Amino acid sequence: MNIISRKIKILTFTVLSSGLFLVSAQSKVTTKTETSKPQSGKIVPTNLNWSERMLLSEMHRFPEAWMLDFSKSPKWTYPSAIVLDGAEKLYAKTGKKEYYDYISGFGEKLINEDGTIQTYELEKYNIDMLNSGNVLLYLYEKEKKEKYLRALQTLRSQIDGQPRTKEGSFWHKKIYPYQVWLDGLYMGMPFYTHYTKDFTKGTDAQKAYDDIVFQFDSVQKNLLDKKTGLLYHAWDESKEQAWANKETGLSPNFWGRAMGWYGMAMVDVLDFLPKDHPGRTRIISYIKSYADAVIKVQNKKSGLWYQVLDKPLENGNYEEASASAMFVYTIIKSVNEGYLSQSYKAAAKKGYNGIIKNLITVDENGVVNLNKCCAVAGLGGKPYRDGSYEYYVNEKIRSNDGKGTGPFILASLEFEK
Template sequence: MNLKTLSMMGALLFMAGLGTHAQKKNVVNDSNTPLHLLQPEYKVPYGELSVKDIKSDMDRILHYLEANTPARVVDKKSGKVITDYNKLNVNSQLERGAFRLASYEWGVTYSAMLTAAETTGDQAYSDYVKDRFTFLAEVAPHFRRVLEKEGDVDPQMKQILTPHALDDAGAVCAAMIKAMQKDPSLKLNGLIENYMDFILNKEYRLADGTFARTRPQHNTLWLDDMFMGIPPVAYYSYVAAEKKENYMAEALRQIFQFAERMWVPEKKLFRHGWVEGMQDHPAFHWGRANGWALLTMCEVLDVLPEDYPQRDKLLELFRAHVRGLAACQSGEGFWHQLLDRNDSYLETSATAIYVYCFAHAINKGWIDAMAYGPVAQLGWHAVSTQINEEGQVDGTCVGTGMAFDPAFYYYRPVNVYAAHGYGPVIWAGAEMIKMLGEQHPKMNDSAVQYYRTEQKTNEPIFHVTDGGK
């Protein structure tokens, strides 16, 4: 090996040594970097929220729904729009959009729109409700005439005129009562009385009066029916001609009779289904059904007088449910399809319902913002990732029956046309806007914290506790 070759090898080794030394100098370690400030790789956004961003998400949904839920009557053969309702016949039907105007999912959507209008001041949300409720009230008597004459009518209108399940009646009825309270010019009394006649007098019940079904087994309780039946009964106490106090008592009786059979205290969650006469009662904690239960308690607490004798008992159950649900939230901010089974998929509609209920309870003073504000905020961040540019809500489980095996719940499809997602997301967004206006969230040492007073410093906040410890 000649001298020139040795010189070149030495230079290369020297340069390699410098590179290694330079590389070591640039290594991020505990000595040269505050590692606690490294940016985590969150799967959903984390941190501060803005009212502007929430409203933008809500508006996309509103505009999508305005375009995809027409309020018109058409001839099902020709497709022509019918404006003279006196000419309706057996071939007349509500124009088909992406969603039905009087399904229970849309009852949730109407209630959410009313809250959104009140919270944001944007009357486009209440106009959506008013336009469709006015339309349904106008066409209902004419479709009833067709039904009486022909013995048949458009299935969507038949669901309104002759409800056969709480799904047909409860959520829309409650929304109509709320709408009339906000706008007495709406002429919805006939539809409300028709719905309430079914709920109070025709719905199937157990021997003790609890709302029940005859499927999939005889004398089955569905947790869903807490929401489908109880809120309209509670809200009817506002508009009933007499015996108003009876309806509030009935609403509470139903809640506690459901809880007696379906509340699982060791989990602080509700089971989805309960069948009278079963030796054992399997507990599948389906996400959306637990959402319906929590939402029912919110709705009843909203109308229950502060001094009502059983209010504290209801609040105790509500708070216990909040604790159980908060413990089940995933690191992505969503809740799982089966709440206590982390290998089941992350689901949007249940998550949105919990965000609404948690934020609403904070705004009402029922639960502590310091404990549950970050839970709601993380949940909204998760939900917002499921609103696409068109305004569709993704990740929502389709309509679901009841089962006693896990596979049924694990493999229920999700779809952007599952109507269950739209109302809860708008409701959640509206309540988050209100919460941000009344609470004081702030990032502190990389974490979301809720404070009782505004924190004006941008530095990490450390509050001295008793004794300076």
């Protein structure tokens, strides 16, 4: 890291991730200005922590944050928000303006001046669309722009209209009636909790917090496999889907990333749920049950987790990056926050080291890659996804998916504390 000290009225040349130069005049003495590009000429310095190395690599691959999901044009979707969660924490830690500018650029690009959200359609009631609201909560807190407040209010109104099961769990999407997916807890509940903390008061806040905790209670009741402690990818209350068990309504497999989403949902919601809310104790108990189950299916040799968690030896199964990063993040954050005892740290550390050894590659220019990420997996739709083992192991695999790089940055930050 280069430390530069300069006098009044100098020109500062900053190399942006796009390769262009930004020239600015300074009118005061500047000391300890950190530069991201070392004299060796590497795009990503190798002497930084893994968290920064991965974020800088993502910024190199995707010069604007809306590109993070391999998007060709600006689109309101959820993976960007996971990487930007890491960027927020790295900005707080390092003070490097390039990280803040990367986050801010996402809001500027996706939110119109009247507060409308580009490509977002409220009437679809897709719970995935709430996740990027976390970025707007951050930007509104920092910048107080009216357009972000209006966009946040629109997203919050989706929660009021989101269809629910008979007992009150959110459907994953309007086009997936009566279906509760583990993914949805991460997509919706941290946003719902954070928004409530920032904007809702009194009995309305209490009702919202109760509703949020209920979503986890309902999932534990309806999607948990009591034998293994793992949770199925989804549950169809109507039992009408071809993928649903006709007696239980459950999908047939334990998909790694679905479990990963659920773990991240629990630890992130606890950041905003009041300390005195009685539901905290229950969620923490769910985290312990979850961690115990996840550690049982961890590959004890590599430290990694499989695409289909409980079938490591079956043909086609593989150690998958996003689920592995999510489990590591959930466990190490839970240890750091006191939700789990220190004894759980060993499994998280083994998983983290396994990711670095087996799934990370570094290019000659210093750019870091995370390999073996499942691109996408779901249930139903067209063409129909049947939730079979063969379905999960044959979905596309790619490198540097935000659903993996984001959790890797977050896990790295927890280890760097």
